Amino acid sequence: MFSSSGNSSIPETAFSITAITSYIKNLLETNELLQLVWVVGEVSSLNPHRNGHLYFSLQDSQRGATLNCVVWNRQQSRLTHRPELGKKVVVLGSLQLYPQQGKYQLSALQVIDAGAGLQQMRLQQLRNRLEAEGLFDPTRKRPLPPHPQTIAVVTSPNGAAWGDIQRTLKQRYPGLRVLLSPATVQGEQAPASIVAAIKRIEKDGRAEVLILARGGGAVEDLASFNDERIIRAVAECKIPVITGLGHERDESLTDLVADICAHTPTAAAAKVVPNLAELYTAHRYRLQRLYDSVENKCEQKRNNLEQLRDRLVRGMQTRLNQETERCRYLGEKLSVLDPQAVLKRGYAVVQLDDGTIVRSIDSVKVGEEVTILLAGGRLRVKVI
Known part of the structure; x- marks a missing residue:
């Protein structure tokens, strides 16, 4: 059905621009999937507005699609990373429609550098989930045995870490039994290999403590130790686990779940056993203290005996004098009474x-x- 108005014929079902824009705005802004969404792209334009708002555009470098974004003035102080031209970023925000221009844009709440942002975000999410399960709770951590006789090591047999551990254990506590459960400690195969190596140690049943080690390297090379499979294998291990993953600055999630974190293989080996030379010195010191204590006690007893002897002699002398005087008196009395x-x-x-x-x-x-x-x-x- 058409209505006539001058020379124009307008369908009765026609929408006004405002109505169709409002309808699309409502569909867009009430969609649960679009109320809070992560978007990845390169910053293709950047336009700080005089009112303090920050406008920029994200572009898909492969397909050319563009998305307009805005960071409102009040939100800018909360940003982890400010958008920079040509930089790839991850933006968290909600989609909104601007009716005056009929364009939609992303209202950004957070901007993260995509170089490490996605990986860091996933790592933080995993950490939060495992922490909520209680895997990092200090009360779960077990003490290391004070004098273990059998130690298991999970590491690469070709790496420097294995040599450092053997040398340190031999220097500190000769005569130990050290079991190597070889594993790949870098790359895509590392998580499955490490988990299998830990299971072998548990099945063997001889080890009293386990060292999980890897030599130093780039942070990227240590990413395997943030894998959930390794983390859970360490958490569920039947014997105490000490990590020495060769990195001082960063802490992996495996470090957090282990019973002891020593950072380097050498430090892990030093923590897992006492220094025999130090034990010998401490033992000699304790023996000397025991000898001194016994000698002091004997000296005290000798002094006490000497004092008792002196008191006894003085008492006996006094008694003897008293009896001598009494005898003299009785003698005199007897002399008087003698017929x-x-x-x-x-x-x-x-x-x-x-x-x-x-x-x-x-x-x-x-x-x-x-x-x-x-x-x-x-x-x-x-x-x-």
Whole structure:
């Protein structure tokens, strides 16, 4: 159906520009997939606006498609990376339609350098997920055995790391049993190879601790140790794991999940066993301390015995003096009471023949013989 207005015929179902633009705007801005989307492209134009907003365009270098973008003034301070002409970036934002010009644009919330941005973003997402599972929790970490006798090493048999570990272990703790479970530690085959090497150690069952090592290299060469397969194999390993992945500046996710992180193969080998020479020195020091302690204790006991002996001698001397004085006193008393002493003073003792002492004249009769005891002898007399 058409309606006539002058010389023009307009269909009744025709939309106004505003209506069709509003309809498309609503479809575009309410689509859940487009409300927050990552877009990769090269910055083909850059136009800072006088009101503080930053306008730029992203271009697909292979197919030539272009997308207009804007970073509003209030959002610019939160950007990780500012867009630069010719640079490949990853932009997080939401699609919006600008009705006045009938164009859509990406309202950017974050801009990341695509050189390392995507990889870093995926790494951070993996880290967050594993951390949420508790794989990096310090309470999960197990202590290393203090004096292991069998140590397993997962590394490349052709790398410098294996030689460094052998040399360090031999210098610090000779006589150890060291088991090598060879693995590829770089490239696409590394994750599967390392996981298989760890499984071999667990199946063997002899090792008390495992060293996962790789020599130094570029950060890109160490990317395998951010692989989820290796991380979970280390987390699930039945024996303590110490990593020595040859990089001081960066920490891989495998380092975070390991029981101990030593950064370099040599440092890992040094941490896994004590230094035998240091143990010997410490043992000699403990023996000397024990000897000194026993000697001090014996000296104390000798001093105590000497003091007790002195006290005993003094006590015995005092007691002896007391008893000597008592004996002297008793001797004097005995001397006073001694009948012989009385006789010496001129007295005499009269005895009957049966030895009875005459105490009264009534005890004897006239004509009876008695014995008189004197100091110098005896007299036999007759009572008249």
